[in-house]
Amino acid sequence: xxxxxxxxxxxxxxxxxxxxxxxxxxxxxxxxxxxxxxxxxxxxxxxxxxxxxxxxxxxxxxxxxxxxxxxxxxxxxxxxxxxxxxxxxxxxxxxxxxxxxxxxxxxxxxxxxxxxxxxxxxxxxxxxxxxxxxxxxxxxxxxxxxxxxxx
Numbered sequence: 194x195x196x197x198x199x200x201x202x203x204x205x206x207x208x209x210x211x212x213x214x215x216x217x218x219x220x221x222x223x224x225x226x227x228x229x230x231x232x233x234x235x236x237x238x239x240x241x242x243x244x245x246x247x248x249x250x251x252x253x254x255x256x257x258x259x260x261x262x263x264x265x266x267x268x269x270x271x272x273x274x275x276x277x278x279x280x281x282x283x284x285x286x287x288x289x290x291x292x293x294x295x296x297x298x299x300x301x302x303x304x305x306x307x308x309x310x311x312x313x314x315x316x317x318x319x320x321x322x323x324x325x326x327x328x329x330x331x332x333x334x335x336x337x338x339x340x341x342x343x344x
Contacts, residue, residue, distance in 0.1 A: 221247070223271065
């Protein structure tokens with residue numbers, strides 16, 4: 194698959210606001226739309242993060258069993274297991290995992306009383322700056338957790 198058109202909007206010269214320091218995070222992206230998955234992965238890489246992207250919740254759970262991640266960034270509306278169900282299972286497997294839901298259906302998450310973990314909601318469509326802000330907020334939590342557990 195040729196993804197040239199998908200990454201053409203990513204600047205070759207990094208704007209000053211992207212160069213501001215942010216901890217590199219290991220991010221697991223779950224998005225069933227291939228074009229969206231590629232674009233999101235490119236955006237996260239541009240922000241300096243290590244990205245692993247899969248198309249289903251089931252693929253994500255298999256990867257979570259094999260390696261550590263700082264962040265799960267998942268669409269809510271996935272075929273099969275939903276992003277909410279995935280996040281619940283993922284946090285049970287890896288309790289320090291931070292969750293970002295990215296969806297045009299974010300109100301479905303906010304009303305869900307069964308969610309017993311903290312998360313951020315990134316409403317689609319979102320900009321690179323909004324993604325950077327969300328990753329910065331999550332990065333601060335990850336850094337705080339790592340400092341607390343290393344003492």
